[in-house]
Amino acid sequence: MDNRQSSIVNSQKMHPHWNLLRFAVDQILRNRLRSMVVAAALVAILTPFLTAMAISEGVRAESALAVHEGADFYVASDQFGKNAPIPLRYLEEFARIPGVERAVPRVVGRAYVNERLAVIVGLPPASIPPGAGSILKGRPLRDGARNEALIGAALARHGGLQVGHAFQIPIAEGKTFEVVGLFQPTVSIWGADLLYLSFADAAEVFGMEGQASEILLYIKPGYEEQVAFSLDLLQMVERGRIFLRTQNKDLVRQYLNRGFTLKAGIFTALYAVAFALAIPALLVVSGFGMSERRREIGVLKATGWHTEEVLEGVFWESLLQAAAGAALALLLAMAWIYAFNGALVAQFFIPEIGLLAPFPVPARFLPIPFLLCLLFALSLTLVGSLYTAWRAAAVPPVEAMR
């Protein structure tokens, strides 16, 4: 045996899998229509899943930020098992609790503004952070000034409002507000329909002067337990007059984790059922051109291929198709969200935002959903091809080639 022959034999010994991979590529190219139909079916199944999981993760990240940057304690009253306004006289009592840095009253309510439902939020202008100017077109509210408003991008667009415009809120007859700033559309999904007023104005709009929707407590690090205990003592003293509903960051974070994990888990489970239903469809699709494949397998067996080599070749083919399908689905999902802002799909996951979201739809593409997709796609393609290939490889070549 000369050197060249020896080299070929060694290569064959060393690279049997590479040979089978090349065979798989050859098969994909030879059966282009079948490969394209399988990839298209995978993309159609996987793209909505990846889009939904990305939106879920995006909203979760924004929610986590809302918890992290929010107050340490939220205290409202409780009436008939629901949140109710809390009298402002508690503001001073809360501020006196050791460990409380500041207590801030907040109004949150709903009202129609220019025939669009808006979330009205009122806080004392003194609590506006110094960097607020960077997220506004215009300026923040001035401390002590009345009848000034900051408006969300969607609300402003709907009413044709710009900085300097004046408007009225139907429930606050006679009061005219001036738009002094517009929130940038990118700040948050919850800023789109927001109307930000001073605390005094917001309380007046709802006719609830002397009360707040809740009191926000910002506390010094390490005082959580003490503040919770003090609030509980206060509740005991006030028994019969008020029920306090107290929530802290840790508790709210638990709602967040529980809510997202539960629902995203249910969504994944439902989608797994959809995947399972797609298996028969893919069986049909993968069986497309089966008689030709059966003949090919017969030829391979007749030329000395073993059944396991045939199956490995089919496995590589399925893996390539699954990887291509999952990768294409991911790129398509990204294009759908980043280029088209999730048009026609975002409203399935963020209710009532209309055909086109008035804000950038939050999304995060993480490795786990993609790997899940890859696994699902591989399962689907293998189910569709491996068994039929094995059936064809197990019969005598003459029968398979017939």
Place this chain on the structure above:
Amino acid sequence: MVSRNLFAMKSLQPAARFLIGWAVLVMTATLALVLSPAPETAEPARVFQQMVGGLGMGAALPRWEYASYDPRLEAVCTTLEFPIPGGYCYSPDHAASVFHHAESPQSLYRLVIVNGQSSIVNRQ
């Protein structure tokens, strides 16, 4: 006919080379995208949340109820009481959403923090 001695075959066809190159490119791009670290939360979103005192936790604008918007504001979905008290929850705010915040207990319960872990216990 497909030969078993594939490795000894001369170089790949141009179409196969293109397919392999394309697949490698797409997979590399995909892996780079999914394995890249999550982007830092944008500063505007941070400032906004500081400004409103922390607002919004669910994927809903509060068209019907606040529970899907921010469970800090409303512990329960009020559509359980309206239009049919004790009836089906009609709110479209959490229909088809992939997120939902379970009802959180309130008045008859109190917040207790033990070793930094918060929980709600029965007041009685």
